[in-house]
Amino acid sequence: MTDLTTRLGTLELANPVLTAAGCGGTGRELARFFDLARLGAFTTTSVMLRPRAGRPTPRVAETPSGVLTAMGLPGPGVDSFLETDLPWLAEQQVPVIVSVAGHSLEEYAEVARRAQESPAVAAVEVNLAAPNVEDRGRMFGRLPGPAADVVRAVRAVTRRDAPVLAKLAPDVSDLVTIALACVDAGADGLSLINTMAGLAIDPHTLRPTLAGVSGGLSGPAIRPVALRCVYEVHAALPGTPIVGIGGVATGLDALEFVLAGASAVAVGTTLFHDPTAGPRIARELEEALSARRIGRLADAVGLAHRLPPQGHVGHVPPQISPPPGADERRTEESKEKLP
Amino acid sequence: MTDTAGPGSGRAVGLRTSAIVLTVRQVQDYHAMTLVAPAVAERFRPGQFVALAVGGEHTGRLVRRCLAVYEVKPDYGGTVEVVFDHRGSRDPGTGWLAGRRARDMVDVVGPLGRPFRLPRDPVNCLLVGGGPGAAALFALADTLRRRECRVHFLLGGRSAPAVFGARSARRIGDSATVVTEDGSLGDTGTVRDVLPRVIEESAADVVYACGPTGLLRSVSAVATEYGLPSQVSVEEFLQQTGACGVGLCMTCVLPIIGDDGVTRMARACTDGLVMRGDRVRWGDLGTIPLDALGAPRALGGGL
Ligand SMILES: Cc1cc2nc3c(=O)[nH]c(=O)nc-3n(C[C@H](O)[C@H](O)[C@H](O)COP(=O)(O)O)c2cc1C
Ligand code: FES
Numbered sequence: 037m038t039d040l041t042t043r044l045g046t047l048e049l050a051n052p053v054l055t056a057a058g059c060g061g062t063g064r065e066l067a068r069f070f071d072l073a074r075l076g077a078f079t080t081t082s083v084m085l086r087p088r089a090g091r092p093t094p095r096v097a098e099t100p101s102g103v104l105t106a107m108g109l110p111g112p113g114v115d116s117f118l119e120t121d122l123p124w125l126a127e128q129q130v131p132v133i134v135s136v137a138g139h140s141l142e143e144y145a146e147v148a149r150r151a152q153e154s155p156a157v158a159a160v161e162v163n164l165a166a167p168n169v170e171d172r173g174r175m176f177g178r179l180p181g182p183a184a185d186v187v188r189a190v191r192a193v194t195r196r197d198a199p200v201l202a203k204l205a206p207d208v209s210d211l212v213t214i215a216l217a218c219v220d221a222g223a224d225g226l227s228l229i230n231t232m233a234g235l236a237i238d239p240h241t242l243r244p245t246l247a248g249v250s251g252g253l254s255g256p257a258i259r260p261v262a263l264r265c266v267y268e269v270h271a272a273l274p275g276t277p278i279v280g281i282g283g284v285a286t287g288l289d290a291l292e293f294v295l296a297g298a299s300a301v302a303v304g305t306t307l308f309h310d311p312t313a314g315p316r317i318a319r320e321l322e323e324a325l326s327a328r329r330i331g332r333l334a335d336a337v338g339l340a341h342r343l344p345p346q347g348h349v350g351h352v353p354p355q356i357s358p359p360p361g362a363d364e365r366r367t368e369e370s371k372e373k374l375p
Numbered sequence: 376m377t378d379t380a381g382p383g384s385g386r387a388v389g390l391r392t393s394a395i396v397l398t399v400r401q402v403q404d405y406h407a408m409t410l411v412a413p414a415v416a417e418r419f420r421p422g423q424f425v426a427l428a429v430g431g432e433h434t435g436r437l438v439r440r441c442l443a444v445y446e447v448k449p450d451y452g453g454t455v456e457v458v459f460d461h462r463g464s465r466d467p468g469t470g471w472l473a474g475r476r477a478r479d480m481v482d483v484v485g486p487l488g489r490p491f492r493l494p495r496d497p498v499n500c501l502l503v504g505g506g507p508g509a510a511a512l513f514a515l516a517d518t519l520r521r522r523e524c525r526v527h528f529l530l531g532g533r534s535a536p537a538v539f540g541a542r543s544a545r546r547i548g549d550s551a552t553v554v555t556e557d558g559s560l561g562d563t564g565t566v567r568d569v570l571p572r573v574i575e576e577s578a579a580d581v582v583y584a585c586g587p588t589g590l591l592r593s594v595s596a597v598a599t600e601y602g603l604p605s606q607v608s609v610e611e612f613l614q615q616t617g618a619c620g621v622g623l624c625m626t627c628v629l630p631i632i633g634d635d636g637v638t639r640m641a642r643a644c645t646d647g648l649v650m651r652g653d654r655v656r657w658g659d660l661g662t663i664p665l666d667a668l669g670a671p672r673a674l675g676g677g678l
Contacts, residue, residue: 058625065622065645068390081625087642087669092662093616095626098468101435103618110625110640113669238380240465247661255437308619309428309437312391 038325042299044277045199045224049076053318056281056304057135062121073129074315082137082163087113091283092247097236101254104234106248114147126156133159137166141189149193161201162190167229177204180217191222199224206232215269225277229262255305259283263296270297270338287320295340389601398480405507406473409456415485416453421515422649425485426620429468434673440468441620443511443610458510489512490646492534497523498580503594504530505586509539527547527577535560567593595652605652613643620644630656630664638667
């Protein structure tokens with residue numbers, strides 16, 4: 037029997053396969069296909085303060101091995117979420133990770149404060165890809181400063197026993213620096229990655245396919261990008277739990293993320309194609325680990341960093357090196373944290 | 376390969392199945408595909424649809440194709456037939472479906488969506504169809520006839536081969552009116568042109584429709600003018616906007632007026648496929664009306 041249990045800070049999960057924010061509906065839609073208790077955790081759609089209708093249609097375009105979506109963060113708002121969605125989720129015996137978003141620090145903090153009051157909320161994920169009105173609508177997670185501010189604000193209002201996960205998008209010049217800033221600001225873990233910006237043009241109408249013009253790319257198309265992000269951030273922050281997200285469709289995909297340093301994976305776009313994917317991926321991951329005689333998932337986390345490189349004699353496999361300075365910062369940070 | 380909900384779990388066992396293709400045939404301008412899918416056939420109610428994966432096991436096409444069910448039959452434990460427009464569509468996914476052969480496998484989720492509401496009493500029903508969408512009306516017609524309703528058809532299309540099911544409609548309908556834009560079959564004109572006359576002649580008590588969104592819009596408007604309830608299937612809108620068919624992706628939204636008078640962005644796949652025609656804000660499809668719940672303006676601007 038392979039031990040699939042994993043930890044995100046203080047939160048222990050029965051298995052490492054979660055749903056990704058915004059891709060599992062309210063939970064009820066997926067529950068028609070399987071018992072949600074078979075997930076490691078259920079991540080909600082990003083909750084904001086007020087109801088939001090989101091973007092006009094078309095909101096989605098099919099692209100090679102992925103989809104491009106421009107949703108505009110639709111949702112019922114925190115009141116309705118707490119009244120109808122969360123109580124239902126609370127009955128499903130699955131840890132609930134509430135994703136929070138806002139246009140301002142205050143909005144993030146207000147949503148997190150209200151959500152974390154419920155004992156059903158096991159963790160809070162901070163969607164740092166939301167547009168910052170004070171930064172011409174560019175995302176908070178674009179720069180270390182604003183990202184850290186949001187994380188600090190959310191951490192300050194969240195119960196100690198509920199980990200705060202900072203979720204970052206890859207379209208930034210220096211992801212590791214932003215990740216470090218989030219952890220310094222109190223993030224207990226990181227969710228990597230959100231969608232990356234893309235565009236589709238309809239050759240028949242000669243116009244952008246999506247009503248929102250550009251959109252976020254997701255699905256297996258972005259898996260190598262996500263994997264690189266997880267690998268780099270784990271190298272810089274080996275003690276910080278990471279949820280690997282981006283095109284996970286099979287147990288072997290999940291294993292790749294675990295080997296790169298993820299303690300858990302979240303499944304997004306794959307659910308649109310295969311709503312039963314969560315439990316299937318968990319089962320396939322268990323089989324993949326046991327086929328490799330790895331008895332505990334925890335032993336595989338970041339293993340790709342620790343194994344000696346394999347290759348032909350005289351062939352040096354390419355290494356992904358952390359950006360310059362990452363090591364120093366980590367040392368400083370760990371010094372700071374010493375009692 | 377069936378999904379894994381156990382007995383007694385309250386879940387729909389077999390909601391996702393791998394179905395064997397029985398036949399794919401060309402019917403006039405369209406393709407009709409029959410799948411062996413007992414779990415889908417058994418639960419199907421008229422107006423529901425299936426969401427098909429395209430491209431095979433290792434496909435890079437992640438969007439499911441949502442197709443209203445034309446007919447279910449008890450053969451082989453239960454078969455499901457869908458009709459789609461491959462030649463008129465630019466979608467390579469439908470091309471893949473059209474290229475299936477007997478004994479191929481297709482990954483099916485269904486039956487999905489809200490069915491047509493049925494009248495309690497044996498009333499006069501007018502079933503209006505346009506293009507391949509007309510296919511969704513025939514299972515409804517069977518059910519209505521079993522309830523001793525009178526069933527009148529009004530079918531339209533560009534030209535004769537684009538009108539699906541004219542012959543069946545004539546056979547099973549209490550009346551059947553066909554219109555084509557080029558006059559190659561039935562009257563010359565559009566469904567909109569003849570609708571008031573057909574409503575009057577058939578003494579319709581309720582109007583059902585499936586077809587192009589423009590047609591649904593006129594049917595809803597005319598039905599409302601006559602004080603009749605309309606039940607319309609927004610299949611085409613779902614095909615143009617949706618990705619999953621099961622309510623997860625939130626991409627298939629359209630503005631619907633609720634019982635409380637408030638407009639909300641509702642999902643075609645789970646709040647439909649069949650909707651009350653008078654509740655859809657047809658002129659605002661593809662937009663977020665400014666007075667919709669959560670519309671950008673209501674928040675004081677910004678994204
Ligand atoms: C339709 C859709 C809606 C999403 N909504 C959210 C959201 O509300 N909050 C969030 O943090 N990420 C959201 N995401 C991003 C996903 O959680 C995930 O990070 C991304 O899609 C990459 O994973 P995937 O390739 O498995 O989909 C959304 C993605 C999609 C495709
Ligand atoms: S098609 Fe995905 S929610 Fe309707």
